[in-house]
Amino acid sequence: MNIPIQQQRQQIRQQIRQSRQNLTALEQQKAEQNVTQQALQLIETRKARHIALYLSFDGEISTKKLIENLWQKKIDVYLPVLHPFSKGHLLFLKYETSTPMIKNKFGIIEPKLDVTKVFPTQKLDIIFTPLVAFDKQGNRLGMGGGFYDRTLQNWQQKHFIPVGLAHACQEVEQLPVEIWDIPLAQILIG
Numbered sequence: 540m541n542i543p544i545q546q547q548r549q550q551i552r553q554q555i556r557q558s559r560q561n562l563t564a565l566e567q568q569k570a571e572q573n574v575t576q577q578a579l580q581l582i583e584t585r586k587a588r589h590i591a592l593y594l595s596f597d598g599e600i601s602t603k604k605l606i607e608n609l610w611q612k613k614i615d616v617y618l619p620v621l622h623p624f625s626k627g628h629l630l631f632l633k634y635e636t637s638t639p640m641i642k643n644k645f646g647i648i649e650p651k652l653d654v655t656k657v658f659p660t661q662k663l664d665i666i667f668t669p670l671v672a673f674d675k676q677g678n679r680l681g682m683g684g685g686f687y688d689r690t691l692q693n694w695q696q697k698h699f700i701p702v703g704l705a706h707a708c709q710e711v712e713q714l715p716v717e718i719w720d721i722p723l724a725q726i727l728i729g
């Protein structure tokens with residue numbers, strides 16, 4: 540039987556989001572520790588100074604320790620903000636302890652839009668991306684908004700590299716891919 544690709548992708552999203560939410564607090568903690576170490580190493584190797592991260596929700600691997608570590612090292616951290624009128628696009632805003640935060644339409648906490656805090660995407664060194672599912676080829680399936688697909692377009696010709704952060708339970712054998720999907724440079728598994 541030929542199941543439509545959109546339906547397959549929706550099914551994988553549901554399944555993996557469920558297994559991610561079912562991880563115990565201890566499993567979550569260990570994964571965070573693992574991924575934080577790997578990310579810090581990568582940042583050091585690449586001498587990266589401008590890092591895009593995200594605030595975790597829905598069982599995503601937590602980025603809290605990593606962000607705190609980077610702040611301590613005086614490395615700049617940026618978070619995605621839904622573009623106010625360009626639908627499906629993200630802006631990256633500097634994230635500091637003093638940054639005023641608001642909930643976006645998906646219930647995710649993001650910096651309150653302030654144009655003076657917007658950082659040009661092409662100047663970022665690493666974009667760490669959230670993802671729902673991934674495969675060995677580095678294909679990435681997200682929440683379905685196409686936000687990161689748009690952000691990562693032609694990244695090979697840009698300065699930054701896109702690196703996924705994921706729990707081991709988010710790996711699938713082979714993702715059904717669409718033409719607009721952008722494979723990641725690397726995926727760190729917690």
Ligand SMILES: Nc1nc2c(c(=O)[nH]1)N(C=O)[C@@H](CNc1ccc(C(=O)N[C@@H](CCC(=O)O)C(=O)O)cc1)CN2
Binds near residue numbers: 647670683687
């Ligand atoms: N932590 C985190 N931040 C992120 C993302 C992410 O995946 N994780 N995004 C990555 O792109 C963007 C937000 N994308 C999202 C897309 C859909 C839904 C969502 O909950 N969709 C609902 C139905 C849609 C609706 O409510 O209108 C759902 O699937 O149940 C959430 C976030 C930007 N920030």
Ligand SMILES: Nc1ncnc2c1ncn2[C@@H]1O[C@H](COP(=O)(O)OP(=O)(O)OP(=O)(O)O)[C@@H](O)[C@H]1O
Binds near residue numbers: 689720
């Ligand atoms: N580069 C692009 N230009 C225009 N539309 C795009 C682009 N990339 C994705 N889209 C559109 O966005 C929608 C969602 O794409 P998809 O299901 O692949 O999102 P996703 O990768 O799961 O989500 P996200 O990247 O937000 O985590 C699709 O309908 C697709 O047509």
